[in-house]
Amino acid sequence: MSFAETAINTFLDRKLAQPHQRTELPHPDARSLTKGIIAGVVAGLAATAAKSLVEKVYPPHTHGEPRPSEIIAERIAGHPLAPLQKEVAADTLHWAFGATAGAAYGALAEYYPAASSRDGINFGMTLMALTQETTLPAMGLAAAPADQTTREKTSEIASHIVFGLVAETTRRLVRKML
Numbered sequence: 001m002s003f004a005e006t007a008i009n010t011f012l013d014r015k016l017a018q019p020h021q022r023t024e025l026p027h028p029d030a031r032s033l034t035k036g037i038i039a040g041v042v043a044g045l046a047a048t049a050a051k052s053l054v055e056k057v058y059p060p061h062t063h064g065e066p067r068p069s070e071i072i073a074e075r076i077a078g079h080p081l082a083p084l085q086k087e088v089a090a091d092t093l094h095w096a097f098g099a100t101a102g103a104a105y106g107a108l109a110e111y112y113p114a115a116s117s118r119d120g121i122n123f124g125m126t127l128m129a130l131t132q133e134t135t136l137p138a139m140g141l142a143a144a145p146a147d148q149t150t151r152e153k154t155s156e157i158a159s160h161i162v163f164g165l166v167a168e169t170t171r172r173l174v175r176k177m178l
Helices: 003-017 033-057 068-077 083-111 113-138 150-177
Strands: none
Touching: 033 083, 033 150, 068 083, 083 113, 083 150, 113 150
16 A cells, blocks of 8 residues: 555545534524625635645646647547647636535535535535546446546545545635625
8 A cells, every 4th residue: 555545544534533523504694695605715725725735736637638628628629729728728617617616515514514524625526426426437438437447546545535535624714704
């Protein structure tokens, strides 16, 4: 087992062993869908930045495979894109997805605070399950989980844990300011 895998497993074991903190619903008058969405968008953008940094240090793809957002960008365009166009389009899709996922998370957390349990780790892992493990392989944009290397799996786990932690921390801070 590599150092990264050991570190991830140790972190998860410690985090999941902590007692679950019960989150009380805010008073109905204090809840706001608009504020939840705004906090979520900001959180999604911050989490996307953090996830991108993790992937630069511990990349999920080491053999030059195109990112799913690059493939989607070319499918939307209907033709191959020049390298700079592909990079801009793929990055735009990546950031838009992060902001949209954050908005949905912010809205959900506003009315169902249990969604923010485990400081956002549950959100990050759910997002990974919905994208990397199901939707992207079904669309032919990523390898099926059984076909992924250990490095790909641990990189995705690590980056989605960071995504969830940063999303929840940011969402909570921004929501308090609104």
